[in-house]
Amino acid sequence: MTIGERIKELRTAKKLTQTDLAKMVGLSYIQIGRYETHKSNPSSDVLHKLANALDTTTDFLMQGSSDDVVSAQLTDxxxxxxxxxxxxxxxxxxxxxxxxxxxxxxxxxxxxxxx
The missing domain is CATH 1.10.1220 (Arc Repressor Mutant)
Structure with a gap:
């Protein structure tokens, strides 16, 4: 699974649109779409913002680390x-x-x- 696929999976699990997520991290929905379709990769700064907005870690977004699966799914x-x-x-x-x-x-x- 790629960074973009993990972003999309977590975003949809939280019932967020690309626009919702974009507003949370200070980007346009078009840029979120680029990440999700593998046309662009987020900078480290944006990666941190995405991880916070999606209640996960940068490690999970980048590598899908099994140690962070629970963090990615824990919404409280x-x-x-x-x-x-x-x-x-x-x-x-x-x-x-x-x-x-x-x-x-x-x-x-x-x-x-x-x-």
């Missing part, structure tokens, strides 16, 4: 920000947070089965 900006902060914690704190999330999700699953 606050939650994404929290996960990025958790990434910086030490091993023990990360384990505690993972245990809490797992316990919460398990509780919800049990509650849903009971109803």
């Amino acid at each position: 900006r606050e939650l994404l920000s929290q996960f990025k902060q958790v990434e910086k914690l030490n091993k023990e704190d990360k384990h505690l947070i993972k245990t809490f999330i797992d316990a919460f999700l398990t509780k919800r699953q049990v509650q849903n089965l009971a109803h």
Whole structure:
């Protein structure tokens, strides 16, 4: 998959038009179309703006890195920000947070089965 294909995929997943995305990053819809059809590649500055607007990373846009697939699909900006902060914690704190999330999700699953 190319940069343009990833931009288009993320843009459509967020239900944005080329015009919407262009306004978010300060470009014309024509330029977004050029990126998506492989007629042009974004500069590094524009790539950063696109990544922010699409709630992903520049690595994902450029390489489709599997490590960043979750970031590309996570649309809750606050939650994404929290996960990025958790990434910086030490091993023990990360384990505690993972245990809490797992316990919460398990509780919800049990509650849903009971109803």
